[in-house]
Amino acid sequence: MKMSKPELTKQLIAQTLKKLMVSIPLDKISVQDIVKACGLNRKTFYYHFQDKQDLVCWIFDTEFAALTDLNNDNSVFDELVEHLYNNRDFYVVALSSEVQNNLNEHFFKIIYDSNMMKIKEVLGTRKLAQDEINLIADFFSNAIVGSITQWAKDGMRSFPYQYSAKLYPITEECIKFIIERYIEK
Known part of the structure; x- marks a missing residue:
């Protein structure tokens, strides 16, 4: 089944957070860190997620x-x-x-x-x-x-x-x- 562009974007953001969490504690990772690492802007992040914890819950x-x-x-x-x-x-x-x-x-x-x-x-x-x-x-x-x-x-x-x-x-x-x-x- 082919994923929609919004779903692909959410997956990219989620995978990026998981990669960052390998070396940085979650509490120290900012939304700016996430979007910079995946090449997106903050507006794109906030279009999909309310905050970092919303992203964590979405992953789960x-x-x-x-x-x-x-x-x-x-x-x-x-x-x-x-x-x-x-x-x-x-x-x-x-x-x-x-x-x-x-x-x-x-x-x-x-x-x-x-x-x-x-x-x-x-x-x-x-x-x-x-x-x-x-x-x-x-x-x-x-x-x-x-x-x-x-x-x-x-x-x-x-x-x-x-x-x-x-x-x-x-x-x-x-x-x-x-x-x-x-x-x-």
Whole structure:
């Protein structure tokens, strides 16, 4: 399938950022550095992306969307961790960034949606107040994103299956336990 010119431009900008990140920390790379390295102007960058973090999130979304099949039995979490690990040179730097609107915030939405699906699956036909459901999803989403971020800051030294094999089952069991406790009340 042939890519449109805007898509090719976005790909060029993304590839340039990744190349720069090999030798320069993400927080030290400016939009000017990116456009200079790929031979574009700032207007072109801002036509496609709001800022550098928007570009980082676009890279993740583009790569992850190509991998994710939400209709299969693999959890989004397993696929996410494996993707991060397979591209750890980029994601260790991206997730260690302390700038506003960073990738961690972007991951929260993905994990939150996955947790909401798990909560609804555990609930089945039983009912729980929406604010209680939201609280459970918020709590575990923050815990998972925090764990992923710490794993990245530690250099993603453990293999993804070792990491997800421990963290996700704990989360799933805790969600089940908490829902059972809320419903018993």
